[in-house]
Amino acid sequence: xxxxxSTPTSAPALxxxxxxxxxxxxxxxxxxxxxxxxxxxxxxxxxxxLQVYRALDKLLEFGMVHRLESLNAFVACAHPESECCGQxxxxxHGTVAFAICESCGHVSEFHDHEVDHRLGDWAxxxxxxxxxxxxxxxxxxxxxxx
Amino acid sequence: xxxxxSTPTSAPALxxxxxxxxxxxxxxxxxxxxxxxxxxxxxxxxxxxLQVYRALDKLLEFGMVHRLESLNAFVACAHPESECCGQxxxxxHGTVAFAICESCGHVSEFHDHEVDHRLGDWAxxxxxxxxxxxxxxxxxxxxxxx
DNA sequence: ATGACACACGTTATAGCATAACGCAATTGA
DNA sequence: TCAATTGCGTTATGCTATAACGTGTGTCAT
Ligand SMILES: [Zn+2]
Ligand SMILES: [Zn+2]
Ligand SMILES: [Zn+2]
Ligand SMILES: [Zn+2]
Numbered sequence: 001x002x003x004x005x006s007t008p009t010s011a012p013a014l015x016x017x018x019x020x021x022x023x024x025x026x027x028x029x030x031x032x033x034x035x036x037x038x039x040x041x042x043x044x045x046x047x048x049x050l051q052v053y054r055a056l057d058k059l060l061e062f063g064m065v066h067r068l069e070s071l072n073a074f075v076a077c078a079h080p081e082s083e084c085c086g087q088x089x090x091x092x093h094g095t096v097a098f099a100i101c102e103s104c105g106h107v108s109e110f111h112d113h114e115v116d117h118r119l120g121d122w123a124x125x126x127x128x129x130x131x132x133x134x135x136x137x138x139x140x141x142x143x144x145x146x
Numbered sequence: 147x148x149x150x151x152s153t154p155t156s157a158p159a160l161x162x163x164x165x166x167x168x169x170x171x172x173x174x175x176x177x178x179x180x181x182x183x184x185x186x187x188x189x190x191x192x193x194x195x196l197q198v199y200r201a202l203d204k205l206l207e208f209g210m211v212h213r214l215e216s217l218n219a220f221v222a223c224a225h226p227e228s229e230c231c232g233q234x235x236x237x238x239h240g241t242v243a244f245a246i247c248e249s250c251g252h253v254s255e256f257h258d259h260e261v262d263h264r265l266g267d268w269a270x271x272x273x274x275x276x277x278x279x280x281x282x283x284x285x286x287x288x289x290x291x292x
Numbered sequence: 293a294t295g296a297c298a299c300a301c302g303t304t305a306t307a308g309c310a311t312a313a314c315g316c317a318a319t320t321g322a
Numbered sequence: 323t324c325a326a327t328t329g330c331g332t333t334a335t336g337c338t339a340t341a342a343c344g345t346g347t348g349t350c351a352t
Contacts, residue, residue, distance in 0.1 A: 015329065035308070048332065053310065058329095069215040070280050072309060072338095097265070099274050108272065115264050119243070119283060122258060127288035128245050134216050136280045137265060142273035161300065181337070194303065199339065204300095218309095218338060 012062050020044055021055040022076065025065060030105035031073035066109070068098060070136045078109040095119070095133040101141035108141070158208050166190055167201040168222065171211060176251035177219035212255070214244060216282045224255040241265070241279040247287035254287070 014022060024040050025032060032040075034052045046052065056074055059065035064077050079096075095116045099108040115135070123130050139145075160168060170186050171178060178186075180198045192198065202220055205211035210223050225242075241262045245254040261281070269276050285291075 017330080033309075045331095049310070050312095051331075054329075069282070097268075099269065099272065099276075101274075102277065108274070110268065112264055112268060115261050118258055118261050118264070119281075122243075122256065123245065123283065123285070126245065126254065127291060128247075128254070128283070128285055129291045130245075130283045130285040131248065132284045134280060134282045134284075135265075136215070137269065137274070137276045138278045138280075139269070139274055139276040145273065145275045163301075179338075191302095195339070196341095197302075200300080 015055075015058075017046075017051055018055045018058055020046075021052060022059055022064060025059075025074060025076040028076075031068050031071050031075045031100075031107055033071075033073045037074070066096065066098070068100065068107070068136060069134050070138060071100065075107050075109070078107075079111075095135065097135035097137065099137045099139065099141070101144055102138055103140055103144035106141050106143075161201075161204075163192075163197055164201045164204055166192075167198060168205055168210060171205075171220060171222040174222075177214050177217050177221045177246075177253055179217075179219045183220070212242065212244070214246065214253070214282060215280050216284060217246065221253050221255070224253075225257075241281065243281035243283065245283045245285065245287070247290055248284055249286055249290035252287050252289075 020041055021037055024037055034049060034056060037056075038046055038049055038052045041052070056065060056067075060067060066075050066077055067073075068075060075098075094111065096109055096111050097115065099110070101107070116133075119133060120130070122128075166187055167183055170183055180195060180202060183202075184192055184195055184198045187198070202211060202213075206213060212221050212223055213219075214221060221244075240257065242255055242257050243261065245256070247253070262279075265279060266276070268274075
C-alpha cells in the first residue's frame with residue numbers, strides 16, 4: 001500500500017510522501033528547510049524529520065528538487081523540462097546555477113553552458129573527475145537591489 | 147591582553163585564538179569542521195564551539211580562510227597571495243572555485259576569470275547584485291580517480 | 293585620570309540540520 | 323512460497339551554529 005502510484009503523465013511515479021513534499025516545495029516561492037517542510041506537513045500525518053529527508057533524497061535523485069548548499073534548504077527544480085546539456089539521469093539537466101536573493105529569498109535557477117564547459121576543462125586538465133557541481137550566487141535580486 | 151598582536155609582516159594582526167585556529171587549518175591537508183578544530187585545540191584551552199566560530203568569522207572576513215558550503219567545513223586559503231581580480235577586501239581575491247576529492251578529502255582552490263565574468267554577465271543582465279559566489283566541484287582527484 | 297566605547301574572550305544554554313538503528317508492511321520476481 | 327527490495331513510522335542520537343550574558347582590556351576624547 002506504500003508503493004509508488006503510477007500516473008498517466010511523464011516523470012517517475014511518486015509515493016504519497018514524495019508527492020506531498022514535492023507539492024509543498026512547488027508551491028513555495030522560496031527555498032525551504034527540511035524542518036519547515038515537516039511543519040507544513042504535520043496536518044498530513046508527518047511527525048518526524050526522516051519522513052521529509054527520505055522523500056527529499058528520492059526527489060533529488062529524480063532531479064525534481066535541488067539542494068542549496070549555502071542555505072541548507074531545498075527548492076523544486078525550475079527547469080523548462082528540457083534543456084541543452086541533458087546528461088542522462090532523471091530530469092536530465094547538467095550543471096545548474098542558482099542566484100539567491102538574501103532579501104526576499106527568491107531563487108533563480110539557470111544553466112550556463114560556457115561556465116559548465118570551462119569548469120569541465122579545468123577538471124580535464126587536472127585529471128579531476130567531477131561528480132556534482134554546486135554554483136550559488138548570493139546577493140540582491142533586481143526587485144530588492146537598491 | 148586579548149588585543150591582536152602586531153607583527154612586522156603583512157596581513158592583519160591575529161589574536162591568539164585566531165592564530166591557533168589558522169595554524170590548525172594551515173597544517174591540515176583536508177577541510178576541517180568547526181568541531182574538529184575545537185577538538186584539536188582542547189589542549190590549548192579551547193572549551194566551546196563559539197571560540198572556534200568567532201575566530202573563523204574573523205579569518206573569513208580577512209580572506210585567510212574559506213568555508214566549503216557543501217561540506218560545512220573550512221580550509222585555509224591556498225592563494226599565491228596575489229591574484230588577478232583583486233577586489234578590495236582582505237587578501238584581495240575575487241571569486242574562487244574548489245575541487246573537492248570525495249575520496250581523499252584533498253581540496254584544490256582555483257580562480258577562473260572566464261567563469262567569473264560569465265556569472266557576472268548573467269547577474270548584470272538580470273540586474274542581480276552578487277555579494278558572494280560559491281563554486282564547488284565534488285568528485286575524484288587525479289590520485290584517487292580510477 | 294575618568295568615562296565611553298570597541299573588541300576579544302569565556303561560559304551556559306539553546307536552536308537548527310541530519311542520520312543511525314530498529315521493526316513493520318507491501319511489492320516484486322524467482 | 324520465499325527472498326529481496328522498497329517505503330514507511332518511531333525513537334534516539336549526533337553534528338552544526340548561534341543567543342545571551344558577563345568579564346577584561348586596550349583606545350581615545352574629555
Ligand atoms: Zn533543475
Ligand atoms: Zn529579492
Ligand atoms: Zn583563497
Ligand atoms: Zn583524492
